[in-house]
Amino acid sequence: MVDYFKPRFLLGLTATPERMDGRNIYEICDYNVPYEISLREAINKGVLVPFHYYGIYDETDYSGLHRVKDRYDEKELTETYIRNPGRYDLIYRYYRKYGSQRALGFCCSRVHAEEMAKEFCRRGVAAVAVYSNADGEYSEDRQEAVRRLKNQEIRVIFSVDMFNEGVDIASVDMVMFLRPTESPVVFLQQLGRGLRISKGKTFLNVLDFIGNYEKAGRAPLLLSGENSFFGKVAGEGGRIAYPDDCIVDFDMRLIDLFAEMNKKSLPVKQQIRNEFYRVKDLLGGKVPTRMELFSYMDDDIYQYCMKHARENPFRRYLEFLNDLDELSDDEREVFSGIGREFLALIETTDMQKVYKMPILYSFYNHGNIRMAVTDEEMLESWKEFFNHGTNWKDFSEGISYTDYKAMTDKQHLSKAKSMPVRFLKSSGKGFFIDKEGYALAVRPDLEPVIHKAAFKAQMKDILEYRTMEYYRRRYASE
Structure with a gap:
């Protein structure tokens, strides 16, 4: 849809830039982000309430469960939970310990949500299950369940994924994670269901029931504003700073569990x-x-x-694929010759600035790869690149749009030749050379490979990736 319309100005607004489907939403806007606010900033500024996070030791054994598409098998996980009466008691006990007027519990499946609602009702706590196409004894329509929770006709809603996004129940004062926390995105989205400000609400209680599942104990690192917990030690939350008035507390038995699991990672x-x-x-x-x-x-x-x-x-994607035996026959042909060396050069060439990209795009020429480019061809690619979106900001530090538009073709071409062209000629194995009558050329021995479809696809992929990675890196540094 974004590609279909051609607006004069496009503004994107989202509360969930990290998507559950794994797609990178920042790509749509080439990482041009005029304003954002982190979880830490929002809590410190009083836009959201603080959280009191409790990591609760859960004896459930996940070691024998199968993983499908990097997730625990839903059926096996559900059976493990519903056949464990002690787990219901554990969850109910901690729910009572910390107290709640309105709570959300996140489950692994429809059956799990049904059973949780049933067990809480048996213990005298009014609860319902909410999930798509609900037809269970304890299930209820989402809108009706939300209305009843707000009015305190019920105390808990147990759901699967329906409350991850787009639900406004500001008065929720507790969220319970009743399944393995396998996705940082899902963790933060579900946490966010309870962080809204509401009259009389001073903080959100977060109950996370943790067993020996993969990635256990790492998700709370996100609560500090960390953008990654890869490679970090499980359970190290006590050593990092959290937003104002927030608490992160792990059961002592979890510390031993995390230490044992880290040895097996x-x-x-x-x-x-x-x-x-x-x-x-x-x-x-x-x-x-x-x-x-x-x-x-x-x-x-x-x-x-x-x-x-x-x-x-x-950095060397074809080598990576070759090690995994994932190259096609056509790709293997490119990999076995000089094309591999050229592609490796443009994969790894230093790019503190983005100037090399329009030069390389002039050679790629929308798939009709050139052996040499003239001044006019280079200038056309150069201006096409910098005229796109807000790429003009990278033309020179501190330049205004007015100044950029006033640049002459001669100034554009001078910049191209004085920087990226010069650096490309001095890099690698002499792939880029001078040629009379042209601004820049590539070595003649590349000619047999540049017309191969696999080579063209690889070159296009590298240029698109490196351009996007440059803007991701620039955004991160800002």
Whole structure:
């Protein structure tokens, strides 16, 4: 839809920039973000209420459960929960301990939500289950359940994912995580259901029932404003600062559990490979391009890759795919020759500034790759790039739009030749060379490979990814 319309000005507003489907919403606006407010800032400024987070030890054993698409098998998880009467008692006991007028409990399945509502009703706490196509004895229509919770006709709503986004119950004073916290995005969205300001509400109680599941104890790190908990130690929340008036408290038994689990964690290299296969599975078995892996990769793992060049698959993606035996026959042909070296150069060439991109795009030429580019062809690509969106801001530091528009073609071309052209000629294995009558050329021995479809696809993918990564990095630094 965004691509279909051609507005003179496009403004995007969202309370949930991190999406549950894994897509990167910042790509839509090329990482041009005029304003944002973090969870820490919102609480410190009084826009949201503080949280009192309690990590509660849960004896449920997850070690024998199968994982499907990086999630625990729903049926197995549900059976594990509903056949454990002691877990109902545990949840009810802590619900009573901390007290609540209006609570939300997040469950792993429809059956789990039904059973939780049933067990709370048996114990004298009015509760309902809410999920899509509800037809259970304790289920209720979402709007009616919300109305009844607001009026205190019921005390708890147990749901699956229907309350992650777009639900306004400001008076909720407790949220309970009753399933493994496997996604930072889901964790924060569900937490957010209870952080709204309401009359008489001074904080939100958060009850997180934690067992020996994967990623246990890491999600609370997000409460401090961290944008990644990949590679961090489970349960280290006590060593970092949280927003004003917030509490994070773990049952002491969890500390021992986290220490034991950290000893068993997978090597980083294997975690990156597992993430690749998760994204591949998400794409229906299609090998992801760099851009697809960038869009769908867990942000924690991606951030780690950016900080550790040796483990970063984006720096030499064909080698990464070759190690996994994921190259197609056409890609393997490119990989076995000089095309591989050229692609590796444009994958890894230093890019503190974005100036090299329009030069490389002039060679790519929308898929009709050139062996050499003239001044006019380079200028056309250069201006096309910097005229797009707000790319003009990267033309020079502190430049205004008025000054940019006043630039002459001669000034544009001078900038292109004095910086990126010069650096490309001095980089790598001499792939970029001078040629009489042209602004820049590539070595003649590249000609046999540049017309191969696999080479064109790889070059396009690299340029799109590196451009987007540049703007992501610029946004992060701001």
